[in-house]
Amino acid sequence: MATQLATDAPAFAYQTSPTAIDAFTAWLKDNPQALPANTNQWDVSRSDIYVEDRWQPIFAEMRAKAPVNHVAESPYGAYWNVVSHKAIAHVESLPELFSSSWQYGGITIGDPPADVDPAKLAERQLPMFIAMDRPEHTGQRRTVAPAFTPAKMADMEAEIRRRTGDVLDSLPWGEKFDWVDKVSIELTTGMLALLFGFPWADRRLLAFWSDWAGDVELTLARELADTRFAILSQMAHYFQRLWGERMAAPPTGDLISMMIHSEAMNHMSPQEFMGNLVLLIVGGNDTTRNTMSGIVHALDTFPDQRALLEGDPSLIPNTVQECLRFVTPLAHMRRTATADAELFGQSIKTGDKLVLWYLSANRDESVFENPDKLIVNRPNARRHLSFGHGIHRCVGARLAELQLRILLEEMHERRMRVRVTGAVERVRANFVHGFRKLEVELEKR
Numbered sequence: 383m384a385t386q387l388a389t390d391a392p393a394f395a396y397q398t399s400p401t402a403i404d405a406f407t408a409w410l411k412d413n414p415q416a417l418p419a420n421t422n423q424w425d426v427s428r429s430d431i432y433v434e435d436r437w438q439p440i441f442a443e444m445r446a447k448a449p450v451n452h453v454a455e456s457p458y459g460a461y462w463n464v465v466s467h468k469a470i471a472h473v474e475s476l477p478e479l480f481s482s483s484w485q486y487g488g489i490t491i492g493d494p495p496a497d498v499d500p501a502k503l504a505e506r507q508l509p510m511f512i513a514m515d516r517p518e519h520t521g522q523r524r525t526v527a528p529a530f531t532p533a534k535m536a537d538m539e540a541e542i543r544r545r546t547g548d549v550l551d552s553l554p555w556g557e558k559f560d561w562v563d564k565v566s567i568e569l570t571t572g573m574l575a576l577l578f579g580f581p582w583a584d585r586r587l588l589a590f591w592s593d594w595a596g597d598v599e600l601t602l603a604r605e606l607a608d609t610r611f612a613i614l615s616q617m618a619h620y621f622q623r624l625w626g627e628r629m630a631a632p633p634t635g636d637l638i639s640m641m642i643h644s645e646a647m648n649h650m651s652p653q654e655f656m657g658n659l660v661l662l663i664v665g666g667n668d669t670t671r672n673t674m675s676g677i678v679h680a681l682d683t684f685p686d687q688r689a690l691l692e693g694d695p696s697l698i699p700n701t702v703q704e705c706l707r708f709v710t711p712l713a714h715m716r717r718t719a720t721a722d723a724e725l726f727g728q729s730i731k732t733g734d735k736l737v738l739w740y741l742s743a744n745r746d747e748s749v750f751e752n753p754d755k756l757i758v759n760r761p762n763a764r765r766h767l768s769f770g771h772g773i774h775r776c777v778g779a780r781l782a783e784l785q786l787r788i789l790l791e792e793m794h795e796r797r798m799r800v801r802v803t804g805a806v807e808r809v810r811a812n813f814v815h816g817f818r819k820l821e822v823e824l825e826k827r
């Protein structure tokens with residue numbers, strides 16, 4: 383097993399660097415042709431429909447008329463929309479036919495830029511098991527899965543509860559503040575720092591890196607590729623240092639140490655190790671963050687449901703599932719056909735890109751009655767596809783559920799009602815689905 387990573391520390395001060403979204407917005411001003419006016423209503427790759435929260439009727443129409451349909455032209459090239467619950471579960475249950483592999487294009491609608499030298503691309507590609515097929519996927523998933531067993535979750539519960547309580551106790555009452563910044567980012571970066579044994583003072587770096595690694599629209603901006611690479615190299619360098627420290631120390635309970643000292647690590651290259659760390663940071667970061675914001679927004683939008691929950695805290699676990707359904711923190715995953723196939727009456731060709739819109743599956747009226755309403759005691763809320771389905775189903779689902787449950791329990795404990803009283807800004811993206819800003823005030827219920 384090699385232990386050396388070939389990365390130099392780039393001179394990057396993250397506090398003064400633009401966030402991924404600000405850099406892309408500035409770039410788009412100079413390059414408006416990258417997102418020309420949308421002429422196809424069913425081209426749902428356009429982030430404006432998510433930022434303006436008007437995607438619901440478009441997907442409802444597709445579900446009714448053509449649950450698998452082809453979009454011939456988009457800023458991301460041609461792709462198939464897969465929008466019903468049944469069709470998405472079907473595609474995800476055939477991982478050999480519908481590949482996740484980065485060699486075919488990976489797991490998001492955005493392809494790597496066509497004009498990048500393939501050798502450079504391979505060098506910049508961090509191998510992550512979410513973008514691998516069997517058998518590689520199986521072996522690597524096994525390395526991190528033990529960190530998320532029910533027993534491990536039970537070990538973490540007291541610490542997560544303590545940190546959640548501390549964050550909630552630090553909030554001002556009766557005064558406007560941004561829930562995304564003060565609660566969602568604070569809690570998710572803190573939890574990841576705990577999981578990785580990551581230096582506490584630097585925890586906000588995790589959110590900064592995650593945004594640059596996970597923003598799919600960035601693939602449209604060739605000019606930002608070098609900035610993105612520099613930022614991710616800084617992250618690699620940082621983790622390289624942590625890796626060195628943990629290698630030298632006896633095994634501890636944190637995930638980095640567990641991975642380094644595991645048997646499977648002997649078969650993993652430093653790049654693969656790094657790729658999997660990035661996957662955990664991105665996977666565990668904006669997803670959980672956006673659910674924490676989405677829960678508050680959804681309960682405020684449906685005060686009757688908030689009242690029901692406030693009167694009966696035994697509904698908290700089901701509310702977590704219902705909010706995961708309602709929010710759908712990742713709008714889509716992508717697969718690529720490895721052979722010609724028939725899919726719900728459509729002819730898919732080898733190499734075709736299929737975009738699985740979880741956002742739509744979770745509003746599928748054939749599965750969820752009255753799907754556009756949050757219903758905290760919905761009997762089948764657990765059937766949501768927010769964590770995906772099949773061999774790639776989210777490995778961190780239990781941890782996410784634990785954090786969300788504890789957040790609601792600790793809010794209940796403090797008789798904390800959160801009212802949205804100011805600006806609501808959604809994320810401008812077609813992959814991550816959530817909130818950039820959510821101004822709220824706390825009141826006692």
Ligand code: HEM
Binds near residue numbers: 661772774778782
């Ligand atoms: C995979 C969603 C939290 C780590 C996935 C997938 C989805 C997802 C949709 C892909 C499924 C597929 O391709 O079929 C979410 C949501 C979360 C969340 C909505 C929070 C609400 C987390 C957390 C972690 C994590 C907390 C870890 C710290 C991963 C990893 C994978 C994954 C490692 C890859 C699994 C594989 O390919 O086998 N997640 N996730 N996720 N998630 Fe999560």
